Amino acid sequence: MPYLMNRLRNMFTSSRDYVSDMLGGADPQYRVHVITGDRRGAGTDSNVYIVLHDIHGQKSDPIACNKVFHNDNERGSTTTVDVKENCGLQGPIVKVDVWRDNFADITFVATITNFLFGQRSKRGSAAWFLDRIEVEEVLTENRKTKESLTNGVNNCQPKDSGVEAPETVHKSSSGDRVWVFPLQRWVAAHKKYCIHMHDCFLPQHDPNFTARREDIMLKREDYKYEQKVEGGPAQIENLPSDEKFSEEYYWTFATEKMNLLTQTKFIEWTTSKWNTLEDLKKVYKQGLGEPECMEVWKEDWWFGLQRLQGVNPNVISLCKEIPENFDVTEDTVKGLLDMSLAEALEKNKIFICDLKIMDNLECKDDRELASPLALFYLNKEDRLLPIAIQLKQKSGHDNPVYTPNDAPNTWLVAKMFYNNAEAQHHQALTHLGYTHLLMEGVVICTNRNLSPSHPLFKLMAPHFLFLLAINTRGLEKLVSVGGWVDNCMTQGVKGIFELMRRGFECWRFDREGQIEKELEARGVLDENVLPYYPYRDDGVPLYNAIKKYVTTVVSHHYDTPEKLSGDWELRWWREELVKPRNQSGVGLQNIPGNSEDGFTDVSQVIDVVTVIIATCSLGHAAANFQQYEQYGFVPNYPGILISNVPKEKKLYTEKDIMTILPDKRMTLDIMVITKLLSSKGTNSLGDFEMQYLYDPVGVQAAEEFQKDLKRLSLDMKRRNIDRQWKFEWLDPEIVPNSISV
Template identity: 65%
Template sequence: MKSPFVKRRGATPLENGASEALDEVLITVVTGDKQGAGTDSKVFVILHDTEGNSSPTLRLNNRMITNKRGQSCTFKRKAGIPGLKALSMIEFWIEKFGVGAAWFVDRFTVRILKTDEVFVFPVLRWIKPSHAHMTLTVYDLSLPQDTPEKLLPQRMTNLGTKKRLYRYTQHVPGGPAQIENLPSDEKFSEDYYWTFATEKINLLAKTKLIEWTTSKWKTLDDLRKVFNQSLGEPKCMSVWQEDWWFGLQRVQGVNPNVITACKKIPEKFAVTEETVSGLLDDMTLAEALEKNKMFICDLEITEGLPHNEKAELPSPFALFYLNKEDKLMPVAIQLKQEGGHDNPVYTPKDPSNTWLVAKMFYNCAEAQHHQALTHLGYTHLLMEGVVICTHRNLSPSHPLFKLMAPHFLFLLAINTRGLEKLVSPGGWVDNCMSQGLEGIFEHMKRGFDRWSFEREGQVEKELEARGVMDKNILPYYPYRDDAVPLYQAIKKYVSTVVRHHYDTPEKLTGDYELKWWREELVKPRDQNGVGLKDIPGNAEEGFTSVDEVVDTITSIISTCSLGHAAANFQQYEQYAFVPNYPGILFGKIPTEKKNYTEEDIMAMLPTKRMTLDIMVITKLLSSRGTKSLGDFEMQYLYDPVGVNAAKEFQKDLKRLSLEMKKRNIDRQWEFEWLDPEIVPNSISV
């Protein structure tokens, strides 16, 4: 097939043996990290320079690449363009030869030996044997309205293909938008999948020496001993009964997004001056409220959720006081929303085990909220819809696609596998969480109906909405103190790239792919959209300012990185020793201030077999599979602005990492989960 771009200055095909001095180039091709990515097909290339000249068809050798990540081959060829100084485009195609067929190409680089200039053409696509040519510009980076006219059909065809591959479904009526069928490009790489699978086998092997049965634990000491023999002791085991630890869980646990400044006690919460008398240093309740010393957690969202028939689910309030030492101390817990004779308010003045059981039931309710919303709902599943929408509406050549793509790695794959193994009938959630499968789906539905970009979508605004952004109000809040600067670093990186590509108002208004993208983000889920609320902009114009684009992209990258890291990586530390943060407690919600025995408490806890499942799954979920934030597994942006922005981002992250390590020295309890060295690029586990 003749190239539509060919224009030669008397260049002669190389096979004719021309004697004219032709400029030599080194063409390097790199195969991506996909199963079966290599090819032994015939590979052909045509180079185009900035003067409109084209090379002859250059053939590259067969049996080029293996399946290994980053495998590359370099070929020295004569370009056939006299005086070649700069390249503008590359055409390439493959013709089937031997066993290998489709080829996943990461990139081509072309070095002009005479000038030593290097031109990069990122591909990051499957190329199938065909006489049709794939043509890419340098950096393969353009807004749709700036795409060369001859390349527009290719761009539109690619989007059409993506729309067929990335299709929405709702596995749960009213639930989040999810992928109908996992595209092959989204599957785990061979290396990553193997690591993930073998890690679970290794964890199970470490617990083999323990006699796991369906019987209950007899004493807390029996339960404690099992960790020494298997997966290691969670640090909380020695302090889990302490009130100061219960306070710390609100500001640096797996669910640090519930604690709210309290100006007034809710009418449903039957707390009076007498209730908390003696628990507020020398203050009255009215004084403590007035001086911003009171904080509250309200889990009314769990009220009436379906639940395991043997495990009732609270919908509690918990009230906290910031004491003179700036420690957040629990002073009252009510386990149901409506007060009454069978719903007392528990306080530290009650018998120690009575108060302990109240804290355990509160934590059990919060664990349901954590898994349904903070973890699974507001990171994994919220972003699944965003990933699908991005593939359907932004070309791989779009700068915003390239900016977000590293943060989507393996997300659809882990969601597909996670739902299949963990959130399914008889799976981990069904067996080891009080809300069970039906409950978690209803919980997520409620949460998705409430989620707003203007609140949950942005770290700083979410903190402000809860009244805890100000350090003078809540001095010790490790989640906030680490999340905010990390969010700002991400925003700075995003802003640099976005403002470069939308440096005039016309570029923003002319970007029809961006408008399609926003339109589908806000479209209701039952109408083939993602259903996100309060995304900035409007239906007529799309995004109306560059600031709106920056905020939206920052929110997405932040959710895929720091949002998921905060909710995920300390799950073993919180959940594994079950009394500390119980995913399930058997029996009815307490209705009176009973003085519980240790035997009573042990009867509430999961069986030995369930404990094993909780330990292994939370250990697995707490492991990291992909690289640290900013150290991208796949590089998409090769243009100078993108490359320099990434380098600056990496410098900022390194500085933040050092600052966080310093802060940890003086903290009440180590909080390392938002250290950029620990935060991955994407939701991959």
């Protein structure tokens, strides 16, 4: 009953204020905008109250943020309330208190509202996610004159106040100042939340220190590690409700999948068995689109380009000497080089792809998988051409070396088996392992140890959007027994998790994590060695733009050694990043710093945060978005081949090649999933779905980042004009903020 009386009192108070405004009451001094978050269950029917605090230490009476006969504080909505000139406040607002009651929506007021306006009752008042409160200064003509006469008193620091005048970077559409108070948390009933402007503090400087620590402890209950596969990555135990897809994103994704399935069902019903490659090509004209490689997939120059700008561009290395287990001699490659093999090695003209990590990988149903070595020659036209392929690691009479001198279809089949092996490496490591699942542990760790008020949390959070959700759904639907990987990839679920285990043992922060160091480790950073390498040429500038952005924000907040050493949340974060996965950690190796002091220099923090953001954006984009272009036409980059690895050089007819390709249903499944995975999920890099940083330095850094990305996008478009083959996957317009597909 008290709740109902309060609600009625607010209703009549709002009506009285409305009548007062109509009759010429006091002008508003401030306009308060209460922005509810856009996530599932974010809205509330509770009574919401705020108190404003100005720079002079004065505060307003409680202000009700509910309007009569109006469904306020709905998900993704803004509720606006005017604060009158006689409210007792003078000058900039520096702090806001906000709270709500637990008024249920099944009340007399809600019933009347629904009856009168046909509004649907919300889900109740069990929760409310407050994104932020914005307080807008309203300067009427009278107030502007008053401000001028007092010489801008509201912009000055009051004498002996002990409070600095806030630096305002936000303006309303009319040019008036706006002070932003982000909370970005769930608001419990009858709990008062005190929000300082911008809410961006290191823990040792946070005025809400106690509440901050309590929030972290609560989040640790929602974000728990689970190692679901022995030796596998750190994953989320149960998906927190905060991490679920938005309804719009979920239905967009589901609708696209349904459309693709419908198209392939029609193809399945209306096409006969594919007896030739030309029969297979006709299928692509009926709906899903023709991958551009269809007309060139047999060409050697195309096979070379796949190593430089395909989905798996981080395998190829400079070769200084032929490995002992690779049975290649001068005679093997005779006629394929315009110099001797020894001279080519000396002149840095030979490159190698060595997939020894695949050796003896146990796959589903004992399927046999190659673990190949492939040798490439950089010719006088700077084209990378394959010159030798050995499909198993151990040389011998049953493991021949294939070359372009062999019969055309024999050489073609060797390239197909190489690509089949590399496809397993791509999906298990480059794509799923080193982006999706590696970053899943980082997301969990960040939520467990960094407060939403921490500047590093705010810096990284836009790049974590939907990552846990897509991983949970992807593993359930695609990487499960009987799922897509099990049926449409040679390795199956059994092999993919074993390959990930091997890969995680090899991954090092100071090598694989940083793009220039990783390229340098493979000997391909220098463009004089490998002139044409789109992945490098687009990836390095994009990585450096991200690092510049991170450096600006991180250096500002850690501008003294004491701030770095005094940040206990940062120490907690690093500790869990390096803790072994079987001990509830992320298990990242070679993270800078040490176990006693944590990070010892701000440059170390910059490097780690840059790697995380780059992995969630450019790293995933390079591995993901051209999947349909590579996998869609199955012979080009076969995820599965229905045959054992060849042990001799035999002659193949086109009919023989068709028999080792997957059947119609499997091919259509590959087309659907790779088409779906190639769709873009979140906004382009830098165009953040949700703003976290509101402080002046953060806002300016984001604006500069966006300018840098636009310049890079233009540079990449110009480079594409003269490239051997279009490569647009690291264009900032294509690269999303996060891993969401």
